[in-house]
Amino acid sequence: MYKPDIKVLDCTVRDGGLMNNWDFTVEQVRKIYHALWAAGVDYMEIGYRHDKEMFPPEKSGAWRYSDDDAVRNVIDHVPEVRGKERPKISVMADIGKSVESDFTVPASESAIDLVRFATYAKDADKAKHFAEHCHALGYETCINLMAISHCSEFELHEALEAMVEAPVSAIVIVDSFGSLYSEQVHYLIQKYQKYIGDRKIDIGVHMHNNMQLAFANTIEGIIRGALRVDGTLYGMGRGAGNCTTELLLSFLKNPKYDVRPLLDVISEIMVPMREEVEWGYLIPYLVTGALDEHPRGAIAWLKKPERNNFRRFYNLMLEGEPIT
């Protein structure tokens, strides 16, 4: 029997935005929202809410900020999909790049349903504090613990202690470097479960595809008890990209899901976008994934004329050389 409690969050615009500077048109975001709705996807993460003082709005697309007005301008102009619940809207706040003062409207008056906090382990207390702020405004909240493969046991212990005391509906394992194998996913889920105990907090997984393991690791998460799974259309996302939402919906047996509306929007928007914006299985991303390194070196390398000198990149990464 399928697990009705599994919830799919599509973060194409948010995570994919890292690759195109959040330069999606309103029309594209409306079409994606409509497709996710028709497909039965539970959440759409429509962007970050980054601090406009740190990141001036003239330099990035609207989905780096995801103002309430911009979100309304999407969701209020999409025809209803009858018989399906609309996707809830999520925005991501980044600890250190987002500010609490950008969240003042009560959830009841906002187009946003969920705020997810992306944090490194050392800032888990800050994420908890931010979550308390948003929870008090009536938002659902989650904490996404990034770069999990670089957390020491002790850091993870401290972060988990903070996160499970936050007013969150889920804590999410984020394999930022795409370097986890399934046995590590299994291990981490068990650890999260131990800290959660009998609290009503779900576990989520957000997997990157450097070693072509994003979907497999997401399935492993589901087998071990994760109830929140992240995907992006056609895998669009930083570097090697993400677990794809279309694979998730092909796999999950809940009758409410239908992959076909996603195929339409992949055909119309994502395939042409992939011609302009490069993400996916490229050897430098494999190298950073296999070496458990941040993909930024690979992203920088792929902009160089010598981008296909993979051995040189591998050796530079081994030497710990910064790629600029």
Next chain:
Amino acid sequence: MYKPDIKVLDCTVRDGGLMNNWDFTVEQVRKIYHALWAAGVDYMEIGYRHDKEMFPPEKSGAWRYSDDDAVRNVIDHVPEVRGKERPKISVMADIGKSVESDFTVPASESAIDLVRFATYAKDADKAKHFAEHCHALGYETCINLMAISHCSEFELHEALEAMVEAPVSAIVIVDSFGSLYSEQVHYLIQKYQKYIGDRKIDIGVHMHNNMQLAFANTIEGIIRGALRVDGTLYGMGRGAGNCTTELLLSFLKNPKYDVRPLLDVISEIMVPMREEVEWGYLIPYLVTGALDEHPRGAIAWLKKPERNNFRRFYNLMLEGEPIT
């Protein structure tokens, strides 16, 4: 500790040949052989040995036939990699497309070390017979059971009974449709082990990437006891392609493996080839994988002007329409 008994077979030229009609130059095949040697790869499957009467040689490249002379022309002109054992050479015979009379030279006088027989379950007896013929000539032999996801329990029972009585060093689980999930790999390996009992026969896995699970399923195979693993460079292979050899070598801990020579040849040969020949994660391959269908419909669809109308393809596949 790493398992020293795991052996990697690269079948880029054989399986990739399905996508370019085996149109690799001698120079390319030499470079691939040399790279595999330097990387410590155990076997190179250099091509099929298909019947020239069924498949006239003027219509396909040399690696559809893999004559001894052609193979010698590769391996005798490659500089030695000192301190490494050279890869053994494998050719694949296809039951129904290859003939025993094309194998008459004793192994001791041949450039070929291993003959692998690709068979559907119903022809397992024929594969056994062919294996006996080649074994008597001194070749190592394996049987690759194709389209495993379409085997009924009873067919698989009969095929396994035949295969374990053949003089083979390994029997290989072939996920031709790229439709297996890890739990099915686990199940199949246990079943193979039951039939093998205490015979000295290894289990192998050959995984396709329709659902981006080829590498993950290969790892699952290794965890469950498979000792033979197949890969191709940059994943080149039919349709969505294969588990990549470079991912395998990044994962395996045996000190004899070094991924860097593979990166060189991927850079020089495979990346440019991918510009000409299309394989990898394309939505029609996801559709056939998720529906557990042969990829031929997807291959045909991708040649049409309407190739990106993924919904239509999905619906046609659901209806069982042949795509021509």
